[in-house]
Amino acid sequence: xxxxxxxxxxxxxxxxxxxxxxxxxxxxxxxxxxxxxxxxxxxxxxxxxxxxxxxxxxxxxxxxxxxxxxxxxxxxxxxxxxxxxxxxxxxxxxxxxxxxxxxxxxxxxxxxxxxxxxxxxxxxxxxxxxxxxxxxxxxxxxxxxxxxxxxxxxxxxxxxxxxxxxxxxxxxxxxxxxxxxxxxxxxxxxxxxxxxxxxxxxxxxxxxxxxxxxxxxxxxxxxxxxxxxxxxxxxxxxxxxxxxxxxxxxxxxxxxxxxxxxxxxxxxxxxxxxxxxxxxxxxxxxxxxxxxxxxxxxxxxxxxxxxxxxxxxxxxxxxxxxxxxxxxxxxxxxxxxxxxxxxxxxxxxxxxxxxxxxxxxxxxxx
Amino acid sequence: xxxxxxxxxxxxxxxxxxxxxxxxxxxxxxxxxxxxxxxxxxxxxxxxxxxxxxxxxxxxxxxxxxxxxxxxxxxxxxxxxxxxxxxxxxxxxxxxxxxxxxxxxxxxxxxxxxxxxxxxxxxxxxxxxxxxxxxxxxxxxxxxxxxxxxxxxxxxxxxxxxxxxxxxxxxxxxxxxxxxxxxxxxxxxxxxxxxxxxxxxxxxxxxxxxxxxxxxxxxxxxxxxxxxxxxxxxxxxxxxxxxxxxxxxxxxxxxxxxxxxxxxxxxxxxxxxxxxxxxxxxxxxxxxxxxxxxxxxxxxxxxxxxxxxxxxxxxxxxxxxxxxxxxxxxxxxxxxxxxxxxxxxxxxxxxxxxxxxxxxxxxxxxxxxxxxxxxxxxxxxx
Numbered sequence: 040x041x042x043x044x045x046x047x048x049x050x051x052x053x054x055x056x057x058x059x060x061x062x063x064x065x066x067x068x069x070x071x072x073x074x075x076x077x078x079x080x081x082x083x084x085x086x087x088x089x090x091x092x093x094x095x096x097x098x099x100x101x102x103x104x105x106x107x108x109x110x111x112x113x114x115x116x117x118x119x120x121x122x123x124x125x126x127x128x129x130x131x132x133x134x135x136x137x138x139x140x141x142x143x144x145x146x147x148x149x150x151x152x153x154x155x156x157x158x159x160x161x162x163x164x165x166x167x168x169x170x171x172x173x174x175x176x177x178x179x180x181x182x183x184x185x186x187x188x189x190x191x192x193x194x195x196x197x198x199x200x201x202x203x204x205x206x207x208x209x210x211x212x213x214x215x216x217x218x219x220x221x222x223x224x225x226x227x228x229x230x231x232x233x234x235x236x237x238x239x240x241x242x243x244x245x246x247x248x249x250x251x252x253x254x255x256x257x258x259x260x261x262x263x264x265x266x267x268x269x270x271x272x273x274x275x276x277x278x279x280x281x282x283x284x285x286x287x288x289x290x291x292x293x294x295x296x297x298x299x300x301x302x303x304x305x306x307x308x309x310x311x312x313x314x315x316x317x318x319x320x321x322x323x324x325x326x327x328x329x330x331x332x333x334x335x336x337x338x339x340x341x342x343x344x345x346x347x348x349x350x351x352x353x354x355x356x357x358x359x360x361x362x363x364x365x366x367x368x369x370x371x372x373x374x375x376x377x378x379x380x381x382x383x384x385x386x387x388x389x390x391x392x393x394x395x396x397x398x399x400x401x402x403x404x405x
Numbered sequence: 406x407x408x409x410x411x412x413x414x415x416x417x418x419x420x421x422x423x424x425x426x427x428x429x430x431x432x433x434x435x436x437x438x439x440x441x442x443x444x445x446x447x448x449x450x451x452x453x454x455x456x457x458x459x460x461x462x463x464x465x466x467x468x469x470x471x472x473x474x475x476x477x478x479x480x481x482x483x484x485x486x487x488x489x490x491x492x493x494x495x496x497x498x499x500x501x502x503x504x505x506x507x508x509x510x511x512x513x514x515x516x517x518x519x520x521x522x523x524x525x526x527x528x529x530x531x532x533x534x535x536x537x538x539x540x541x542x543x544x545x546x547x548x549x550x551x552x553x554x555x556x557x558x559x560x561x562x563x564x565x566x567x568x569x570x571x572x573x574x575x576x577x578x579x580x581x582x583x584x585x586x587x588x589x590x591x592x593x594x595x596x597x598x599x600x601x602x603x604x605x606x607x608x609x610x611x612x613x614x615x616x617x618x619x620x621x622x623x624x625x626x627x628x629x630x631x632x633x634x635x636x637x638x639x640x641x642x643x644x645x646x647x648x649x650x651x652x653x654x655x656x657x658x659x660x661x662x663x664x665x666x667x668x669x670x671x672x673x674x675x676x677x678x679x680x681x682x683x684x685x686x687x688x689x690x691x692x693x694x695x696x697x698x699x700x701x702x703x704x705x706x707x708x709x710x711x712x713x714x715x716x717x718x719x720x721x722x723x724x725x726x727x728x729x730x731x732x733x734x735x736x737x738x739x740x741x742x743x744x745x746x747x748x749x750x751x752x753x754x755x756x757x758x759x760x761x762x763x764x765x766x767x768x769x770x771x772x773x774x775x776x777x778x779x780x781x782x783x784x785x786x787x
Contacts, residue, residue: 071688298688310682313718327689
């Protein structure tokens, strides 16, 4: 059993509001066809033996609860420990860059008090990666740091990311935005449980701040170190980023890094039959989820569960949500078609690679 | 229906020896089928969809995979408090122990289990058949006729009737005659091996049968003829849907292929009667830039870089670049490597066909090629 408990802050939306996150918290955004963003931090914790996980909920938590339920699919429906649904503080935060609001953690102090494990691994649900946390826990324990943050060398310039200023192995500060090659913060850190409880007291007066904002003046007193992650990671903060990173999964090497043997990504189980290809279908370079029925043509796209692409329909470079029906002759290109949409025969939905078209979620069809 | 009114006894102990290499290491009900299922899913889903929440699963032959797959039954919503799935292997008593010697003996040895639930009715099922049936309708029929035993039957083509246990009935569905594999059948209604008994009568007859040294302890051969000869109230329940016993390699292959096409008779996608399974959560399957899939079922986790035609690819199977798979079934984790050609074959779980190997033949007069679980077929071994 791991020496850590986990907290996932599922109560932050992406910064740029979009039709995708107007209807659901970012944690429930579909990803890689059948998954949702929260599956990745949940699975990382469970795969390294963490069996006590608290998930801080946003106000619109229906889709998250629907998805994670009792935690059964992550082996978190347990007599001891297991999944804890933690309330977020009244208003959560949509403030830019805040993902570990002290108030949210303080509100659930009892969860920390009751644990006996010495460490807490905290992560948001906006950054997707598949990481073995064991070396992180070992590293944190052996250096004796108060906090160890997970970083990687930024692969591009991006004002939406956060990065760390590191000197002699110590984190001296954190700031918004990351430039290529800087130490990008992957929204994941491990902290001594006692230190986290103390920090809640130290910063009680500024509990509206993010933990790292509160620490800003104290990096010389609090020993914060970093742990470099060398694998694939995707930070989902904008619709364009969501689209671009989703499409990266069509590279089998990246898919293998995100879904390696031995560290399965767990998600809610469904009784969905295999996908079915009819005669005349033509599918190239695509990810297709179970329950889909395909008679048309699909290139460079990712399909959620139970999608129907009828004969003569064409889908190119697009993300198609669960349960979407695309009728004969329809053409979809450079688009995100959110779940349950019905695309009538002959319709054309076209975006450009630079500006993808987003077709918002449609009510359930029966 | 009150909770314990009808419980099911699901016979899942058979080896299924006619499935050859596919059942070398696992029992027939645990054999993979239809891309993501195992054969027992169909009977367990039928129970769940019929509101029968107490199921005793009788196991015997190579049970590990079957036992771990069934688990608590939660995958079929059968983990009910005070009910649920119980795995019933042969066991020892103070006077020793014995293997299950036939279908009736297997149930006989678990009379104690049945009595523990005090059901009014016991449904006897096989764990190796593919069909959708609402057992509750069969039970209603049983009650309506005030029957002692109801046998589920289906019409079969006359020319095939002599392969089955054939039932002759009157206009009111009352069974007049039951003949195992008749040479000259006078009816084309075949028994499906699905029975509903009144509990008290079942227990009484099983005890009698146990003490009969002449008996083979089989429901079809011994119990039913006995009841008929005693003039008991035996009725039929007619079923007219898709039903297959995938008992042989040929029927396993044929039935798998029947899932393909535009409107298959057995619709895996029917939402009102879902086939549930204890599947692992795997990513969507990937079709590569040169991949080509036609008229096929493809499970999660598959990677397809070659050409697949009229085939079933189960979870996590792999078809390499320039490989061809035609009229074949890849069971979970099977790999067809680069340039290999597989035609009319069944590849067992985690088996491998090495690069550029050709396996199987389009010649339908030849047997379907079968590769056992974990077997690697290299060059010169095809």
